[in-house]
Amino acid sequence: xxxxxxxxxxxxxxxxxxxxxxxxxxxIGHRSEDFxxxxxxxxxxxxxVFQTSQEVFILTNSGTxxxxxxxxxxxxxxxxxxxxxxxxxxxxxxxxxxxxxxxVDEVNFxxxxxxxxxxxxxxxxxxxxxKAVLATQNETSTGVLNDIAGIGALxxxxxxxxxxxxxSGVGGIEIKMxxxxxxxxxxxxxxxxxxxxxxxxxxxxxxxxxxxxxxxSPRFYFSLPAAKxxxxxxxxxxxxxxxxxxxxxxxxxxxxxxxLENVYxxxxxxxxxxxxxxxxxxxxxxxxxxxxSPTVTAVHSPGGIAADDLRKVLREEFGITFAGGQGxxxxxxxxxxxxxxxxxxxxxxxxxxxxxxxxxxxxPVELGKGVRAAQEVFLGRDV
Amino acid sequence: xxxxxxxxxxxxxxxxxxxxxxxxxxxIGHRSEDFxxxxxxxxxxxxxVFQTSQEVFILTNSGTxxxxxxxxxxxxxxxxxxxxxxxxxxxxxxxxxxxxxxxVDEVNFxxxxxxxxxxxxxxxxxxxxxKAVLATQNETSTGVLNDIAGIGALxxxxxxxxxxxxxSGVGGIEIKMxxxxxxxxxxxxxxxxxxxxxxxxxxxxxxxxxxxxxxxSPRFYFSLPAAKxxxxxxxxxxxxxxxxxxxxxxxxxxxxxxxLENVYxxxxxxxxxxxxxxxxxxxxxxxxxxxxSPTVTAVHSPGGIAADDLRKVLREEFGITFAGGQGxxxxxxxxxxxxxxxxxxxxxxxxxxxxxxxxxxxxPVELGKGVRAAQEVFLGRDV
Numbered sequence: 001x002x003x004x005x006x007x008x009x010x011x012x013x014x015x016x017x018x019x020x021x022x023x024x025x026x027x028i029g030h031r032s033e034d035f036x037x038x039x040x041x042x043x044x045x046x047x048x049v050f051q052t053s054q055e056v057f058i059l060t061n062s063g064t065x066x067x068x069x070x071x072x073x074x075x076x077x078x079x080x081x082x083x084x085x086x087x088x089x090x091x092x093x094x095x096x097x098x099x100x101x102x103x104v105d106e107v108n109f110x111x112x113x114x115x116x117x118x119x120x121x122x123x124x125x126x127x128x129x130x131k132a133v134l135a136t137q138n139e140t141s142t143g144v145l146n147d148i149a150g151i152g153a154l155x156x157x158x159x160x161x162x163x164x165x166x167x168s169g170v171g172g173i174e175i176k177m178x179x180x181x182x183x184x185x186x187x188x189x190x191x192x193x194x195x196x197x198x199x200x201x202x203x204x205x206x207x208x209x210x211x212x213x214x215x216x217s218p219r220f221y222f223s224l225p226a227a228k229x230x231x232x233x234x235x236x237x238x239x240x241x242x243x244x245x246x247x248x249x250x251x252x253x254x255x256x257x258x259x260l261e262n263v264y265x266x267x268x269x270x271x272x273x274x275x276x277x278x279x280x281x282x283x284x285x286x287x288x289x290x291x292x293s294p295t296v297t298a299v300h301s302p303g304g305i306a307a308d309d310l311r312k313v314l315r316e317e318f319g320i321t322f323a324g325g326q327g328x329x330x331x332x333x334x335x336x337x338x339x340x341x342x343x344x345x346x347x348x349x350x351x352x353x354x355x356x357x358x359x360x361x362x363x364p365v366e367l368g369k370g371v372r373a374a375q376e377v378f379l380g381r382d383v
Numbered sequence: 384x385x386x387x388x389x390x391x392x393x394x395x396x397x398x399x400x401x402x403x404x405x406x407x408x409x410x411i412g413h414r415s416e417d418f419x420x421x422x423x424x425x426x427x428x429x430x431x432v433f434q435t436s437q438e439v440f441i442l443t444n445s446g447t448x449x450x451x452x453x454x455x456x457x458x459x460x461x462x463x464x465x466x467x468x469x470x471x472x473x474x475x476x477x478x479x480x481x482x483x484x485x486x487v488d489e490v491n492f493x494x495x496x497x498x499x500x501x502x503x504x505x506x507x508x509x510x511x512x513x514k515a516v517l518a519t520q521n522e523t524s525t526g527v528l529n530d531i532a533g534i535g536a537l538x539x540x541x542x543x544x545x546x547x548x549x550x551s552g553v554g555g556i557e558i559k560m561x562x563x564x565x566x567x568x569x570x571x572x573x574x575x576x577x578x579x580x581x582x583x584x585x586x587x588x589x590x591x592x593x594x595x596x597x598x599x600s601p602r603f604y605f606s607l608p609a610a611k612x613x614x615x616x617x618x619x620x621x622x623x624x625x626x627x628x629x630x631x632x633x634x635x636x637x638x639x640x641x642x643l644e645n646v647y648x649x650x651x652x653x654x655x656x657x658x659x660x661x662x663x664x665x666x667x668x669x670x671x672x673x674x675x676s677p678t679v680t681a682v683h684s685p686g687g688i689a690a691d692d693l694r695k696v697l698r699e700e701f702g703i704t705f706a707g708g709q710g711x712x713x714x715x716x717x718x719x720x721x722x723x724x725x726x727x728x729x730x731x732x733x734x735x736x737x738x739x740x741x742x743x744x745x746x747p748v749e750l751g752k753g754v755r756a757a758q759e760v761f762l763g764r765d766v
Contacts, residue, residue, distance in 0.1 A: 001641050001649060004399075004726045016387075024407070258384050266384060318728060343387045345701060345732045352731040356758050367758045371731075372751030375739050379750075 009323040010296040012190040013340040022250035023243045036234035045252035052177040056203045057227040063167040063188030066200025069222040070184040077101025079131035088141035088326040114291035130160040138169035141326040143298035149180040156181035172267045172295045183208040194340040267294035270338035273377035277351040280373035295339035313357040320353040392706040393679040395573040396723040405633035419617035428635035435560040440610040446550035446571030449583025452605040453567040460484025462514035471524035471709040497674035513543040521552035524709040526681035532563040539564035555678045566591040577723040650677035653721035656760035660734040663756035678722035696740040703736040
């Protein structure tokens, strides 16, 4: 039986049946009253997820399109930008700024490490002219969570805007856009938001709007002023992915029914159990406990076993798909997502599968030991 | 997050996504050429599952309706019937025969035991006038597999017809309708056939047709002659459940793509792993190894723990639904299905959940021990 699959990559993530059902509803016109009502419902709910009183724009493109929207509306050629890089997606954000002509001051904290606030403080103090600071909430490539509240407090004291890639975090990890002084917060549909890919969501602060209105970079599809004008009438500037709007409405209902605090606690619990299991199996985690991502866990493949061989056995024999490493970590790590529509039994599936795949490849694993460590976390016996 | 559910009862079973997609196709008329083509495709495939060269009728009712169809077309008031009972569904089959006026000679082998062939041999020798023998392939209430080949060989030497309830077996456990001398074989959609409830499938031997044509019991919806006349034109006598026909077509494609031998081997492997895990946890199985069902495993709840309390914790805390006991076993056992759309990771989910639920209720369980026993079976290390 080949069909039963356990998708445990950090996006796209599994889509809940109620969301699939919502997306299967008959199509409606995107200039209709029905769509306006749908858009309005979504707006009220997604602001709670972003913890903002500002508008959140729902754009029909991927997360990268969302990041480009942030850059295109803020950066003009020659602008100085501070890019806080902790992995592949931090690098991508910096590259988008370069594509728009920014002079990028890139600080690489090393893959597996978080942003160091003292470095940020020093950089901001020495360079008062930054137009923007680019940061990643949850670095998907390394499973590292960055301290956005800490970065935000520092950037808020400067004229620079804080642009945050929240693609693999928002919806699974708490973020307080307004309180933490995030000026532009971007996320996407296919991660903790439990939807298929195709939508980016972007929140914009008043401080950012002042810059956006002055910006002269070329932009049409990615125009935030156009999006703002349309949203005033519960509309979108260009044709939206209507099915994903149906799905987003349902996914937000699920998240709010669970309660956002519970959603965040669930992700923390799943990460804790995954990490306990990995440690019990004698494997090494890429990120330290104090900066561990609640949504994705990166693990060093043990000596003598190629991460991609392990992933192949998992996929072919057990139907489980883990992500591999990216960039400099390619072939060296595997990543287990516990993001979005994920629960305790998914972690136990991941770990029991991992144990069997390790055994298949000759790693001296004690079967059931990782599972036990995760079970102890779920039972509250891990103290 | 309440929605993620692991349905592990012996029917309805989980429906594969490709089957759900097939059932979502737009409705067609049941007197159309399209329906006739669909019905013909299904007919060619389902005969392979039944291992028969005879027609298999697809009826729009549940499995019980299928059993009643078997009885209604064969039994006339006053007919003598031998009912081989090994649990709740054997009793139901006998009760249906009684409802049609049969004089039922019921042999109860005890819940948890299989049919004893020597008893059948003796009964048939002493009572040459049986019109029919009623047997259950896989007794869902106890997780016992009966020897249909053995029963069939004995019944074939008499004028009696062998009517077999294959509801929780066919599609997951090999059955050779023609070779094993089964005269009427009944199954239903919601078990190993991987569909929602709503269809019964019934195969009829030439020996049975001779009886059916003479039978005068009242029957209209359940008329096999009417079904036969309709099938000659790839039609059905009465309005069929068209969506389930779409689904059956897709489910049969899945089964044949996997290969029926592989389907049966998979079920045997899942049962073996489940039983190994249960034993490793120190729990007691209801059925002995030699008559263990490949599709459902019944387990005695350990002393001091009510089976239904265990099931409640599993359902509420882990989203896992096991079945409880029926009849005299109510409250005493729980039943884990590994039936239809089920794989290795489902067994590991069931066992890791069971371990946690036992721990919650104070049973001295070594977490991970049952999981390890199942993993060893899957890795071929259990010898």
